[in-house]
Amino acid sequence: MSGADGFEVEFVDRSERSARFLVRGLTPALANGVRRAIVADVPTFSIEHLRVVENSSVMFDEMIGLRLGLVPLTTPLDDFELGDTVTIALDVEGPATAYSGDIQTSDDLVRPADDDVPIIQLKENQRLELEAEAVLESGKTHAKQQGGVAVGYRHLQQTVVAGDRDEFEDDDGPQIVRGVIEEGAPEATDDDVAEGDLVLTDSFGNDLRERYPGKEVDVEDIPGAFVFHVESDGSFSVEELVLRAAESIGSRAVELRETVAV
Numbered sequence: 001m002s003g004a005d006g007f008e009v010e011f012v013d014r015s016e017r018s019a020r021f022l023v024r025g026l027t028p029a030l031a032n033g034v035r036r037a038i039v040a041d042v043p044t045f046s047i048e049h050l051r052v053v054e055n056s057s058v059m060f061d062e063m064i065g066l067r068l069g070l071v072p073l074t075t076p077l078d079d080f081e082l083g084d085t086v087t088i089a090l091d092v093e094g095p096a097t098a099y100s101g102d103i104q105t106s107d108d109l110v111r112p113a114d115d116d117v118p119i120i121q122l123k124e125n126q127r128l129e130l131e132a133e134a135v136l137e138s139g140k141t142h143a144k145q146q147g148g149v150a151v152g153y154r155h156l157q158q159t160v161v162a163g164d165r166d167e168f169e170d171d172d173g174p175q176i177v178r179g180v181i182e183e184g185a186p187e188a189t190d191d192d193v194a195e196g197d198l199v200l201t202d203s204f205g206n207d208l209r210e211r212y213p214g215k216e217v218d219v220e221d222i223p224g225a226f227v228f229h230v231e232s233d234g235s236f237s238v239e240e241l242v243l244r245a246a247e248s249i250g251s252r253a254v255e256l257r258e259t260v261a262v
């Protein structure tokens with residue numbers, strides 16, 4: 001997939017909550033800007049402003065509040081604006097474990113992304129009843145508002161076979177690479193791959209000596225090509241998280257251009 005500005009984007013692998021994708025045409029500064037936008041610019045709902053009705057458990061109200069704040073909530077950004085709030089309620093009596101799935105919300109669009117996050121175990125005659133507000137804010141405000149729980153990138157690397165390894169040379173051990181490589185020496189492998197194909201390093205145990213037995217292999221960074229690994233907390237899909245981050249970068253660039261032009 002190519003963008004209007006000359007960027008080429010290719011998904012390497014993805015699921016509902018995680019993805020690895022390749023972007024060509026980026027500078028290191030812009031690659032880091034994409035990472036920061038995914039982490040800090042895309043707002044999510046998070047629970048705060050706790051109002052405890054009853055807490056006869058062994059855990060302080062503040063600790064309950066911290067745990068609730070870390071429960072990911074689905075965030076339909078098209079239906080809400082920054083600063084909007086949704087009321088949530090929790091009422092569980094022991095003996096039982098209070099889970100995120102026990103949380104009730106005033107809007108069905110905003111609900112726990114997972115139902116099995118444990119909050120507290122209540123014993124006989126213990127009860128936890130509370131109300132709170134979930135607020136839509138960005139990750140700049142607090143880390144609990146960050147929808148991207150694991151976001152990173154690295155240069156795409158290409159393999160280059162330098163020659164045959166000397167059979168009498170001391171074995172230096174495994175030659176480890178991580179993530180994704182671009183195949184640069186298909187003739188040196190037994191795989192059905194072509195030059196330029198993307199290969200997950202997990203497929204050969206991350207050890208180049210397993211992929212290219214008996215070969216001396218060099219690994220080179222490909223300029224302007226970066227592989228991103230993004231995981232969402234479930235507030236929204238990983239695709240929406242990335243697209244919203246790209247929109248944020250674009251809107252800030254337009255704002256800067258308009259400001260400079262005045």
